[in-house]
Amino acid sequence: MSETPERLTRRPRPTDAGHKAQGRRAAGQDPIKRQQILAGAKRIFMSLGFEAASMNDITQEAGVSKGTIYVYFEDKEALFAALIQHERGAVLARIEAALDPAVPIAEALFEFGSSLSARLTAPEVIRAQRMVLGVAERMPRLASQFFGPQSSSGVTVLSRYLDQKVAAGLLAIPDTSLAARQFIDLSMAGFFKRCLFGIITDTPTPEEIDRVARSAVEMFLRYYGRE
Amino acid sequence: MSETPERLTRRPRPTDAGHKAQGRRAAGQDPIKRQQILAGAKRIFMSLGFEAASMNDITQEAGVSKGTIYVYFEDKEALFAALIQHERGAVLARIEAALDPAVPIAEALFEFGSSLSARLTAPEVIRAQRMVLGVAERMPRLASQFFGPQSSSGVTVLSRYLDQKVAAGLLAIPDTSLAARQFIDLSMAGFFKRCLFGIITDTPTPEEIDRVARSAVEMFLRYYGRE
Amino acid sequence: MSETPERLTRRPRPTDAGHKAQGRRAAGQDPIKRQQILAGAKRIFMSLGFEAASMNDITQEAGVSKGTIYVYFEDKEALFAALIQHERGAVLARIEAALDPAVPIAEALFEFGSSLSARLTAPEVIRAQRMVLGVAERMPRLASQFFGPQSSSGVTVLSRYLDQKVAAGLLAIPDTSLAARQFIDLSMAGFFKRCLFGIITDTPTPEEIDRVARSAVEMFLRYYGRE
Amino acid sequence: MSETPERLTRRPRPTDAGHKAQGRRAAGQDPIKRQQILAGAKRIFMSLGFEAASMNDITQEAGVSKGTIYVYFEDKEALFAALIQHERGAVLARIEAALDPAVPIAEALFEFGSSLSARLTAPEVIRAQRMVLGVAERMPRLASQFFGPQSSSGVTVLSRYLDQKVAAGLLAIPDTSLAARQFIDLSMAGFFKRCLFGIITDTPTPEEIDRVARSAVEMFLRYYGRE
DNA sequence: AATGAATGAGCTTTCATTCAT
DNA sequence: TATGAATGAAAGCTCATTCAT
Structure with a gap:
């Protein structure tokens, strides 16, 4: 935006x-x-x-x-x-780049998770999402078109990345699509809902975001990591 | 409701x-x-x-x-x-009961996660959330009052439960509040956002919910479980 | 009106x-x-x-x-x-009474013709007719409902009267419906159109109306009268 | 330009x-x-x-x-x-020609009456008249300018013709202007109003027009004809 | 001289709110 | 106290007209 x-x-x-x-x-x-x-x-x-x-x-x-x-x-x-x-696209574009195949998985996931989290909890993005949700009942296409591609693209991009790592024998994931959604939600555990509903009115600090994202990476890799 | x-x-x-x-x-x-x-x-x-x-x-x-x-x-x-x-409270009341201290942790978490997921993706609950979000900008107190207590109560209840298990030496969790939010978001990985934004118009099937909840429990316990 | x-x-x-x-x-x-x-x-x-x-x-x-x-x-x-x-109805109601079966034909026709003529050329009636004609294209029912019954009633009433006189052997009319329309138009020969189109802006004087109505009766009876 | x-x-x-x-x-x-x-x-x-x-x-x-x-x-x-x-004038021009001084009066009148009737009840002419009447209140000059000359010209042309025939001793008419209006209204007895008000939506058939025009000529000449 | 993008007053209609009953 | 008829501001949208190009 x-x-x-x-x-x-x-x-x-x-x-x-x-x-x-x-x-x-x-x-x-x-x-x-x-x-x-x-x-x-x-x-x-x-x-x-x-x-x-x-x-x-x-x-x-x-x-x-x-x-x-x-x-x-x-x-x-x-x-x-x-x-x-x-x-549209302003959000995802900044995030896609985070999944650098050249860097270690943990690092790439951290970058992806933390930047996604920061982006989706930015005040103006939250406002936009609320607005669209407010008219979603009458303009269902709009909500799914904008947020669908946006968030599913996050999922799509990440699951594609995970597929590659699985093929490379670095991860063991039976369902990479589920895993992608798990990682995304884990990355901003609670942030998204709390911001959306105004429970917390300020954007999470970068430190908070980093801490949660780091925890997400650890939990994710503990479960899906090879060895 | x-x-x-x-x-x-x-x-x-x-x-x-x-x-x-x-x-x-x-x-x-x-x-x-x-x-x-x-x-x-x-x-x-x-x-x-x-x-x-x-x-x-x-x-x-x-x-x-x-x-x-x-x-x-x-x-x-x-x-x-x-x-x-x-x-208020109608949603949470049904879920609190799920955290039975008498049953094994994995089972209790699964019950909690799957019932929370089913509840929050129910069509009428989704509609209510959208409605409130639609007026959130003008009535900020409303959103945080209704959804805040509701979901934070989910977090509160679960983190209290986790505290007990940690005290009992059954789990190793440095930040049970974060862990609670992680588990909740993991339990409905993707469901919540996809329903809210209308990317999927139908409520997830019980089978899907169960599968995701089960995966959430596994990932959660692999990370926080005491061996 | x-x-x-x-x-x-x-x-x-x-x-x-x-x-x-x-x-x-x-x-x-x-x-x-x-x-x-x-x-x-x-x-x-x-x-x-x-x-x-x-x-x-x-x-x-x-x-x-x-x-x-x-x-x-x-x-x-x-x-x-x-x-x-x-x-509605205000117009015709005043005219129907004119066709008194008890008075001589010439007199009844004169009363009918002159009162009809006076009524339909009254300024506010002219205005109303113009207005309805202005929206006739979009509200066709309205025009035919109001004016149809109104003027066709004039025709209907008069043709029924003529039928009786024909039956009584006092008039020789092959088509009383046509005759009724002929008499009506003859009664206000030119008045109606000239008023409607604003060629003459003032209502015809009673004298003019009487003169034209009298001429209408004469011409009508000369043609349809029995002997 | x-x-x-x-x-x-x-x-x-x-x-x-x-x-x-x-x-x-x-x-x-x-x-x-x-x-x-x-x-x-x-x-x-x-x-x-x-x-x-x-x-x-x-x-x-x-x-x-x-x-x-x-x-x-x-x-x-x-x-x-x-x-x-x-x-303007498009309508009248076609009709003036009908009053051929060379043909017998009955025939000339019939031609004049039937062509005038056909012309003024043509759908597009009806529509034009309605349109002008719709704005007549605000543009009074317009209505009288267009329709005035048009129909009064009909009257003028016909009354001039009648004057000639009176001068020639073929007709006995005290007021040729009234007679002209009488004949015109008689020629389309009922047609004009019924078309204008949409009581009948279709243009009268040529047969109907001829029948009414013929009756008009007969009635007119019975009254004004010399013997 | 011709263009047509821009203007904004004005349209019909809705609905949260009031207050006489 | 409860009622619901009446209110009138304000909404989304149109279109005759203007004027910079």
Whole structure:
């Protein structure tokens, strides 16, 4: 989830140099305007939730007119879905790299587990997840599309990694898919739920995350390790 | 979530004999009427979600008038919060019993893990959790109050159990609180998130739950078991 | 079309004696409020037309709240339809009486023709007809329901009268239905269209109406009269 | 002004050679572009009605840009008015020819009456009339301008014809203007109203039209014929 | 001169809340 | 005390019109 930290002023002049240089865009095709809308929508949705956020709020926050939003996005749900899609991949991309085949298993797993844990408990990621869960009943595709691929990708990537290590005779795992899910949940034991439900309002400290991730690696390898 | 099975008829007269015998109650003090409202609110909130549920819907389902609801509950949010409070503990109560100190550790843990897993992935429980998460941003206390105690109680109960076994020299656990969270997340490895996010729409089968719970017990005891 | 000449003040107090005496009404059941809404709707629809009239306009003119209108009427179209239905019958009722079987044919026909002509060219009747025609494309039932029965009733009533006179040997008419339509159109030769299309903005004078009606009777009896 | 640069596909470029040869026109002065707009507007207005037709629809149907329309026409109402003006005379032109002074009166009247009847009950003419009547309250000039001249022209043309025949001693008519209106309404006795109000949804068959027109001629000549 | 992306007032309709009964 | 008819702010969305390109 890339931040657009500074709040845009009321009506950002649409004619900044970089944009102007590219000439006039087709309706709903100007990526800068699209970004502008998404940025405003993100701030509003994030702070109010889907239902409580009004299109008027977004209009003002984004500094575009109502009509323009409706040129770029079919309706409120489509805008929300686009926002979620837009934020996709940001999470997983940072994590995939952690599973370096060249480093020892314990080290790779630790990196993977701790970075996944840190990422999924980040405040804005938690907020996003809550928001999507809040509309999951009415927009089931959205929830499974965004979070499904995201988390299943975590599982997929990890289970593929485990498959390789099993083939190399380094691990003994009957069901690598289950093992992947076990490791992921072990890596953030309790963190995820506690953050999601607001039981703890602050992100776990890096030290806590590391400690839990280290314990996860040990338990995992004690069980699935060869020898 | 205790069911109130029969749908109340349109307007059940609230003046049954036993109640009447106690004389007229102060406004907003009749526990029967309160129950009646909560029962109707539960059915409506559960089936429509917080925002989509209208006070009119609840009025009709509960068989009381609008004004009466507003005597018993400050506003819509307060009614929802009260409902969530009211449903508290129902989940945990069924699970606490699983940790029978008399049976072998492996067996007790398996019972605990599998019943917790089954409970938290039940469709209506999933729906309730989503609903609360959907309003969590605006009602932060609500989420932590309901889910906090609920799941932390799971952790509390289990860690107390583990403390006893450690004291008895049967387990070697440096941090029983962490161990409890590890076991709980391990017990439903992946199930919880996948259900919550709708990646899998059906409740896991008892066989799946058992298989995962069994694996959790093994991994847990391999690591923390005293040989 | 009964007039409600004076514009109601902003918020007519709903507790006038006559109303109060009847106790509280069920939602959407208070005929006084219903009348109030219809009266406001009539003035607004009449002066602006269906599309240009906004529910807000009607709200203010009727002196009721938006919500109340929607309790009494499903939506804007239903309100309009109810208004049209409500005005029904007022037109024909006054005309039917004209065909007195006791008076000579020429006299009865003259009464019928002239009163029909006067009625259908009255300004508010013209306005109502224009309005309905304006929405006829989208609400075809409405137009045929209101005007169909209305004018076909004129035809029906008259053709029945002619049937009797034919049976009595006083007229020789092969097709009384056609004859009825001929007489009606002859009675207001040109008036109807000219008023409807606004070619003449003032209602024809009684003298003009009488002259044309008299000519219609003569032409009609010259052709269909027995000797 | 002959530049309609891109938009090759949607609507064939209006820049044929003969036109191009005249050089660039002043804004809003190109009659071909004006025609193009009116043609598109006609199709849209006819199929959707005045209010439901959006300027965007017309823009696309006409194959010109929004701005261009606003150069040629003040606003939506002006465009509609111009369209109505533009269609003027199309109806009457076909009918005037029917009053051939060379053929016998009965025959000429029959031709005139039946063709007028057929024309005014044609579906698209009915639709146009409804549309204009729908906006008549707000645009009173429009209705009288379009329909006034049209039907009064019918009256004018016919009454002039009748004047000639009276002068020739062939008819005895004290008021030819009234007679003209009588004959016209008699010619489509009931048809016009029934079509306009949608009581009958199909255009009358030629046989019906002929039958009624023939009856009109007979009745008319029985009354006004010289012997 | 022509374009069409952008505007924002305005639309119909909903619903949490109030208060006269 | 309990009722539910009435309220009216606010919602999502449309579209006639403008003006930078």
